[in-house]
Amino acid sequence: xxxxxxxxxxxxxxxxxxxxxxxxxxxxxxxxxxxxxxxxxxxxxxxxxxxxxxxxxxxxxxxxxxxxxxxxxxxxxxxxxxxxxxxxxxxxxxxxxxxxxxxxxxxxxxxxxxxxxxxxxxxxxxxxxxxxxxxxxxxxxxxxxxxxxxxxxxxxxxxxxxxxxxxxxxxxxxxxxxxxxxxxxxxxxxxxxxxxxxxxx
DNA sequence: TGCCAGGCCCTCTTTAGGGCCTT
Numbered sequence: 001x002x003x004x005x006x007x008x009x010x011x012x013x014x015x016x017x018x019x020x021x022x023x024x025x026x027x028x029x030x031x032x033x034x035x036x037x038x039x040x041x042x043x044x045x046x047x048x049x050x051x052x053x054x055x056x057x058x059x060x061x062x063x064x065x066x067x068x069x070x071x072x073x074x075x076x077x078x079x080x081x082x083x084x085x086x087x088x089x090x091x092x093x094x095x096x097x098x099x100x101x102x103x104x105x106x107x108x109x110x111x112x113x114x115x116x117x118x119x120x121x122x123x124x125x126x127x128x129x130x131x132x133x134x135x136x137x138x139x140x141x142x143x144x145x146x147x148x149x150x151x152x153x154x155x156x157x158x159x160x161x162x163x164x165x166x167x168x169x170x171x172x173x174x175x176x177x178x179x180x181x182x183x184x185x186x187x188x189x190x191x192x193x194x195x196x197x198x199x200x201x
Numbered sequence: 202t203g204c205c206a207g208g209c210c211c212t213c214t215t216t217a218g219g220g221c222c223t224t
């Protein structure tokens with residue numbers, strides 16, 4: 001049976017929960033067998049104020065959040081949706097902080113590692129001019145997924161990028177890169193991965 | 202008062218600094 005990976009993206013009110021930032025929207029694209037097989041997206045009301053810069057970036061306004069379901073309800077739903085699937089995000093350090101902080105408020109804990117498509121693409125696509133999610137997807141010729149900086153559109157972009165990286169590893173190196181392999185690969189230095197996979201050749 | 206992340210990677214490096222990436 002093919003492995004499922006839950007590709008996650010948060011929109012938030014700021015850079016870090018340690019600074020008081022809270023999520024405003026979460027999206028999940030579940031990949032399995034080389035395709036996206038399930039999706040989750042919801043706005044959420046955490047009672048936090050959305051600064052004008054963030055509102056302009058994401059299109060998510062304070063007015064939209066006033067009518068959104070409460071954060072605890074959404075986080076419980078999305079945690080149940082993800083279940084015991086391993087996790088992945090683009091710049092996972094960012095999304096992992098919010099995932100862990102919000103689950104912690106519910107008295108729940110993450111049980112699986114996060115893989116990171118930013119670290120993986122820096123290692124496997126060093127020739128890309130930019131490793132921003134949208135730029136990478138355009139550069140790699142991957143399909144558009146909707147409005148950038150909305151949670152599900154970005155989660156689907158990261159999912160498509162991950163599938164592209166898995167296909168690249170298989171086509172060039174005959175490596176079936178499951179989540180465990182991706183996590184191991186991203187922990188090696190970029191230089192070591194280049195040597196291991198002969199990316200400089 | 203003023204400021205506020207943090208981890209990764211490259212290089213004019215390693216006794217460090219700056220850019221990238223996420224909102």
